[in-house]
Amino acid sequence: xxxxxxxxxxxxxxxxxxxxxxxxxxxxxxxxxxxxxxxxxxxxxxxxxxxxxxxxxxxxxxxxxxxxxxxxxxxxxxxxxxxxxxxxxxxxxxxxxxxxxxxxxxxxxxxxxxxxxxxxxxxxxxxxxxxxxxxxxxxxxxxxxxxxxxxxxxxxxxxxxxxxxxxxxxxxxxxxxxxxxxxxxxxxxxxxxxxxxxxxxxxxxxxxxxxxxxxxxxxxxxxxxxxxxxxxxxxx
Amino acid sequence: xxxxxxxxxxxxxxxxxxxxxxxxxxxxxxxxxxxxxxxxxxxxxxxxxxxxxxxxxxxxxxxxxxxxxxxxxxxxxxxxxxxxxxxxxxxxxxxxxxxxxxxxxxxxxxxxxxxxxxxxxxxxxxxxxxxxxxxxxxxxxxxxxxxxxxxxxxxxxxxxxxxxxxxxxxxxxxxxxxxxxxxxxxxxxxxxxxxxxxxxxxxxxxxxxxxxxxxxxxxxxxxxxxxxxxxxxxxxxxxxxxxxxxxxxxxxxxxxxxxxxxxxxxxxxxxxxxxxxx
Numbered sequence: 001x002x003x004x005x006x007x008x009x010x011x012x013x014x015x016x017x018x019x020x021x022x023x024x025x026x027x028x029x030x031x032x033x034x035x036x037x038x039x040x041x042x043x044x045x046x047x048x049x050x051x052x053x054x055x056x057x058x059x060x061x062x063x064x065x066x067x068x069x070x071x072x073x074x075x076x077x078x079x080x081x082x083x084x085x086x087x088x089x090x091x092x093x094x095x096x097x098x099x100x101x102x103x104x105x106x107x108x109x110x111x112x113x114x115x116x117x118x119x120x121x122x123x124x125x126x127x128x129x130x131x132x133x134x135x136x137x138x139x140x141x142x143x144x145x146x147x148x149x150x151x152x153x154x155x156x157x158x159x160x161x162x163x164x165x166x167x168x169x170x171x172x173x174x175x176x177x178x179x180x181x182x183x184x185x186x187x188x189x190x191x192x193x194x195x196x197x198x199x200x201x202x203x204x205x206x207x208x209x210x211x212x213x214x215x216x217x218x219x220x221x222x223x224x225x226x227x228x229x230x231x232x233x234x235x236x
Numbered sequence: 237x238x239x240x241x242x243x244x245x246x247x248x249x250x251x252x253x254x255x256x257x258x259x260x261x262x263x264x265x266x267x268x269x270x271x272x273x274x275x276x277x278x279x280x281x282x283x284x285x286x287x288x289x290x291x292x293x294x295x296x297x298x299x300x301x302x303x304x305x306x307x308x309x310x311x312x313x314x315x316x317x318x319x320x321x322x323x324x325x326x327x328x329x330x331x332x333x334x335x336x337x338x339x340x341x342x343x344x345x346x347x348x349x350x351x352x353x354x355x356x357x358x359x360x361x362x363x364x365x366x367x368x369x370x371x372x373x374x375x376x377x378x379x380x381x382x383x384x385x386x387x388x389x390x391x392x393x394x395x396x397x398x399x400x401x402x403x404x405x406x407x408x409x410x411x412x413x414x415x416x417x418x419x420x421x422x423x424x425x426x427x428x429x430x431x432x433x434x435x436x437x438x439x440x441x442x443x444x445x446x447x448x449x450x451x452x453x454x455x456x457x458x459x460x461x462x463x464x465x466x467x468x469x470x471x472x473x474x475x476x477x478x479x480x481x482x483x484x485x486x487x488x489x490x491x492x493x494x495x496x497x498x499x500x501x502x503x504x505x506x507x508x509x510x511x512x513x514x
Binding site: 162 | 284285289303304308354
């Protein structure tokens with residue numbers, strides 16, 4: 001016998017719906033009849049397309065999250081935010097320098113941060129958003145890049161900020177500068193690319209291409225698996 | 237100042253840098269840390285700190301601008317310290333004034349503590365110090381460390397933010413003498429300098445550069461007329477205005493002076509790196 005589904009009340013843009021308990025906000029909205037044209041992507045918490053804000057009954061807090069990762073609760077007030085208007089600085093990464101003024105020059109509004117921490121509270125990735133903005137302000141590009149590494153650019157920080165900062169764009173510039181100018185170069189990669197270009201592996205590849213699927217399968221199953229290693233850095 | 241009693245033993249104190257010490261005033265940070273190490277005081281940079289909020293945070297009618305200063309003081313407490321030292325005059329002034337508010341204004345602190353509901357409540361438990369306050373009681377230790385006494389004449393320049401409002405003054409607010417005493421302990425001589433607590437023009441350098449160039453002309457010119465070889469200061473913004481605006485003075489009778497942080501003189505007298513001759 002089929003178990004009776006428990007239903008919860010939710011309010012989508014003010015209108016009441018009853019949806020099965022346990023659904024994500026995204027699925028609950030689809031259950032209620034909404035169809036996503038924008039504001040849905042990977043449905044697995046990686047792409048950052050489905051930013052959502054909600055309140056709960058009897059709770060003053062405004063919550064921010066990803067609709068595909070958050071389960072509905074009885075009495076939730078919901079709306080989707082499929083897009084964040086946020087200006088992007090224009091730069092040519094080849095032509096700019098990574099110094100302690102670069103980030104504040106491209107995004108001068110970061111100097112308006114009053115350390116209210118609202119951005120951090122809004123981040124569904126639980127990043128220290130305010131901390132990376134503060135690191136950017138003092139010119140610490142490496143720190144800003146490190147702290148923002150898991151950003152999925154959902155835009156909720158920028159929507160909640162009273163200083164109107166566009167955090168995720170600042171962070172992206174920091175990571176680009178870090179990757180291009182500050183991170184130690186991966187020497188082993190350079191070496192391997194050179195070996196490939198010199199044709200070191202060509203003969204072996206050609207040999208493999210002549211083998212049957214059966215033989216390849218056997219080889220695959222018998223392969224050596226390299227132990228995981230620490231990435232070598234410039235100082236090594 | 238209880239820190240005077242630490243003669244001989246090592247101590248650690250929380251250090252709040254502020255953004256300028258990491259960008260335009262790196263030499264102020266380096267020299268202060270080095271000089272204090274010689275005196276047995278380790279300045280330990282806080283793991284987490286935020287822009288102090290600069291002059292905006294001094295607006296008494298907007299608590300939002302006070303959040304940064306209070307949050308920094310909470311970090312000091314959270315990291316296990318009861319004192320914090322900060323070098324920049326603006327950071328010092330904003331942190332000190334915010335701390336006074338935390339101690340005195342219950343209503344404001346109720347709002348701030350409620351707003352910052354992710355942080356523990358704060359009521360002014362931390363003591364905010366400027367390095368010059370710490371040095372006040374360390375005469376013996378300072379003299380002990382002098383190996384290359386300074387042999388020049390200095391005009392000592394305080395600017396405004398270490399002295400005003402008087403509730404946060406590091407010394408006698410009308411006629412301070414802490415920096416003069418320090419320079420003399422280091423072997424230098426001090427010239428009479430009536431402009432020592434004049435305003436350098438501060439942030440007006442952004443909106444009215446000419447006005448600040450004019451201030452610089454008067455302040456530096458007066459120091460030279462009084463026989464100084466250099467000006468000693470403790471504020472990164474005064475340092476910037478006095479040294480950078482000199483370059484824009486067009487009057488032909490003007491001859492510039494080098495501007496040093498007091499900590500750079502300490503390092504020099506303690507046998508470390510010599511101050512650059514202009």
